[in-house]
Structures are given as C-alpha cells and as structure tokens.
Amino acid sequence: MIVSYLCIVLGIMGSAFMIAFIGQDTRYTYAPPFTDHEMTMLFFLVVCVALAAAGVLGVIFSVVKKRQEDALQRIQNMGAEGVRKDVCPHCGLNLASGVKVCPRCGYKKEDS
Ligand SMILES: [Zn+2]
Structure with a gap:
C-alpha cells in the first residue's frame, strides 16, 4: 500500500519533471523521427507515467482485495x-x- 503511494508520488513528480524538461529542451523538436536523445527522454517520461499508473492500480487492487476479504469475513461469520x-x-x-x-x-x- 505504502509502496503504491510512493509509486504514484514518484511517478507524478518524475512525469512533471520530464514534461518540464522536454518543454524547455528547445534543441529538440520531440516529433518523429526521434533522435536517440528524444527517445531516451520520452522513455523516461513513459516510465514515470507507467510508475504512477502502476501505483494507482496497486492502490485500487489493494482496496478491492480488502473489500473482498471483508465480504468473505462477513460470509464466514454467517450461518445458513x-x-x-x-x-x-x-x-x-x-x-x-x-x-x-x-x-x-x-x-x-x-x-x-
Ligand atoms: Zn440463547
């Protein structure tokens, strides 16, 4: 759970940083065809976005899991x-x- 939040924070911060960096990086157009430098920067951006997305999914997953466990607990405590x-x-x-x-x-x- 904490790892998921960490992923979200790091991912969003990294994404924001990369977007700002790319925005100020006027030497490159960031339009196809991409140079190696552009590919690297875009790769980092994708990684950061993926990290944030993975964090969000992790939080959703753990919430759903918790709810299922609670429901199962209730069912197990119930008789026929x-x-x-x-x-x-x-x-x-x-x-x-x-x-x-x-x-x-x-x-x-x-x-x-
Ligand atoms: Zn009784």
Whole structure:
C-alpha cells in the first residue's frame, strides 16, 4: 500500500519533471523521427507515467482485495439463514465456536 503511494508520488513528480524538461529542451523538436536523445527522454517520461499508473492500480487492487476479504469475513461469520454463527439466534448471547446448546436459553444450535 505504502509502496503504491510512493509509486504514484514518484511517478507524478518524475512525469512533471520530464514534461518540464522536454518543454524547455528547445534543441529538440520531440516529433518523429526521434533522435536517440528524444527517445531516451520520452522513455523516461513513459516510465514515470507507467510508475504512477502502476501505483494507482496497486492502490485500487489493494482496496478491492480488502473489500473482498471483508465480504468473505462477513460470509464466514454467517450461518445458513444469515444469522451470525457465533451468536445465539434465539437470545443473542455470544457463543464460543463449537458450542451446540446455548447456555442461557438452551437453544440447540444446528450444525451448518
Ligand atoms: Zn440463547
């Protein structure tokens, strides 16, 4: 996650620097056909843009992954009828996992 943000910051800073550099580089036209120098500068610009893009994708990916993990966590905590497995569906008492009969109300928990 931190690496992704670092990529975005470095990529944007690098891109801005390269664009400014290319803008001031009046010796070259930066139009095809490219010289080696122009190719190198454009390559660095593409690398910086790609770095920023990779950072953005990394952040999106980690957010999506986190959401999926949260959703999975919720599903795993639910029983067949959408009732939390570790809570007595009758009286709402928190039950330790593996408890078959509620110690408060005597509700018999069915194995899912
Ligand atoms: Zn109960």
